[in-house]
Amino acid sequence: MRKPVYLDYAATTPVAPEVAARMAQCLTFDGTFANSASRSHVYGWQAEEIVEEARAQVASLIDADTREIVWTSGATEANNLALKGIAETYRATHTQGGHIIVSAIEHKAVLDPATWLESQGFRVTRLQPGSDGIITAAGLEAAFQDDTFLVSIMLVNNELGSINDVKCLVDVCKPRGILFHCDAAQAAGKIEVNVKKLGVDLLSLSAHKFYGPKGVGALYVRRAGEVKVAAQIHGGGHERMMRSGTLATHQLIGMGGAAELAREQLSEDSLRIATLRDRLWEGIANLPNVTRNGSPSCCVGGILNVAFGNIDGEMLLLSLRDLAISSGSACNSASMSPSYVLKAIGLSDEHAQASLRFSIGRYTTVDEIEFAIEHLRSVIAKLNKA
Numbered sequence: 001m002r003k004p005v006y007l008d009y010a011a012t013t014p015v016a017p018e019v020a021a022r023m024a025q026c027l028t029f030d031g032t033f034a035n036s037a038s039r040s041h042v043y044g045w046q047a048e049e050i051v052e053e054a055r056a057q058v059a060s061l062i063d064a065d066t067r068e069i070v071w072t073s074g075a076t077e078a079n080n081l082a083l084k085g086i087a088e089t090y091r092a093t094h095t096q097g098g099h100i101i102v103s104a105i106e107h108k109a110v111l112d113p114a115t116w117l118e119s120q121g122f123r124v125t126r127l128q129p130g131s132d133g134i135i136t137a138a139g140l141e142a143a144f145q146d147d148t149f150l151v152s153i154m155l156v157n158n159e160l161g162s163i164n165d166v167k168c169l170v171d172v173c174k175p176r177g178i179l180f181h182c183d184a185a186q187a188a189g190k191i192e193v194n195v196k197k198l199g200v201d202l203l204s205l206s207a208h209k210f211y212g213p214k215g216v217g218a219l220y221v222r223r224a225g226e227v228k229v230a231a232q233i234h235g236g237g238h239e240r241m242m243r244s245g246t247l248a249t250h251q252l253i254g255m256g257g258a259a260e261l262a263r264e265q266l267s268e269d270s271l272r273i274a275t276l277r278d279r280l281w282e283g284i285a286n287l288p289n290v291t292r293n294g295s296p297s298c299c300v301g302g303i304l305n306v307a308f309g310n311i312d313g314e315m316l317l318l319s320l321r322d323l324a325i326s327s328g329s330a331c332n333s334a335s336m337s338p339s340y341v342l343k344a345i346g347l348s349d350e351h352a353q354a355s356l357r358f359s360i361g362r363y364t365t366v367d368e369i370e371f372a373i374e375h376l377r378s379v380i381a382k383l384n385k386a
């Protein structure tokens with residue numbers, strides 16, 4: 001059996017082979033297996049050295065200082081640490097109140113911590129994006145309240161690929177002393193992510209979205225007195241007291257290696273991938289009732305979200321056996337309800353249900369795209385006849 005063509009790179013990417021090889025060298029006795037916190041022998045020193053090298057690689061991808069990188073188990077944990085850690089610090093000096101703004105189309109890893117904070121007495125505004133999936137500075141400004149202390153808005157949306165002008169959003173927060181967190185899990189490796197240019201205070205990354213391993217990520221925490229993140233995992237005081245736990249050397253080396261590759265290949269990857277995405281759209285755009293969701297002009301190269309007008313999405317997904325794709329994000333595809341992201345940009349339940357996300361990546365070939373077009377066209381022709 002021929003394996004289906006993988007067009008779900010936004011859900012996860014395979015580990016780059018050169019990165020996987022380096023990871024394997026951190027596991028066995030022959031390799032760098034030691035605890036990087038062991039200070040009394042050479043095994044530990046070597047582990048610490050490669051962990052710090054990886055930290056520098058991740059810092060370099062986003063133009064941060066190495067001391068600003070806190071290792072986590074992924075972007076979910078980084079988002080939780082940012083939101084809960086900042087809220088806890090706020091609560092320490094304010095006995096009540098506290099207002100947080102997020103966008104309504106954040107990943108669940110931001111929306112759910114925000115809802116949890118609401119249950120702890122904070123107030124949360126969920127900003128609605130435009131039909132392009134983008135949050136405007138004017139919209140953000142209108143939502144400010146006297147006690148707004150934190151804004152969390154993503155750089156790239158995982159279902160639409162839409163890109164927020166985060167610098168512009170940060171600029172309206174700065175004069176009011178409101179901290180800005182950005183979930184950049186879908187941006188790293190796809191577009192430039194530069195914390196200095198963006199001006200953000202906190203930023204989340206996930207290795208498995210840019211050809212690193214699953215189960216590792218990082219939170220950028222700007223070095224400044226006003227950015228104080230209270231630890232959410234206690235036990236030993238690793239990571240400058242912000243995140244305890246023995247560092248997973250092989251995972252960190254994987255993330256560091258992937259970050260370096262992403263930095264080196266960014267322009268080449270993104271150009272090639274955008275060309276493949278445009279070819280895919282060109283190949284299906286003239287099918288009946290097919291429309292593109294989100295903003296074609298302000299979108300990362302690898303994501304194409306399409307509504308197939310009068311066709312049942314579930315049926316379509318099941319019929320497209322030779323393509324590995326998803327309706328909306330992987331995290332929500334367990335539930336049959338239409339995507340909250342697509343509904344937030346104004347799609348009807350039917351249109352949201354009839355939408356599919358194609359995501360293209362580093363290992364996608366022209367042949368695979370041509371195959372996907374043929375397959376889509378023949379399956380849709382059959383479904384339209386039925």
Ligand SMILES: *Cc1c(COP(=O)(O)O)cnc(C)c1O
Nearest residue numbers: 074075076107109158185186206
């Ligand atoms: C994948 C993803 C996450 C979750 O990252 P994990 O490392 O899998 O926890 C968070 N936010 C966005 C935008 C994502 O795409």
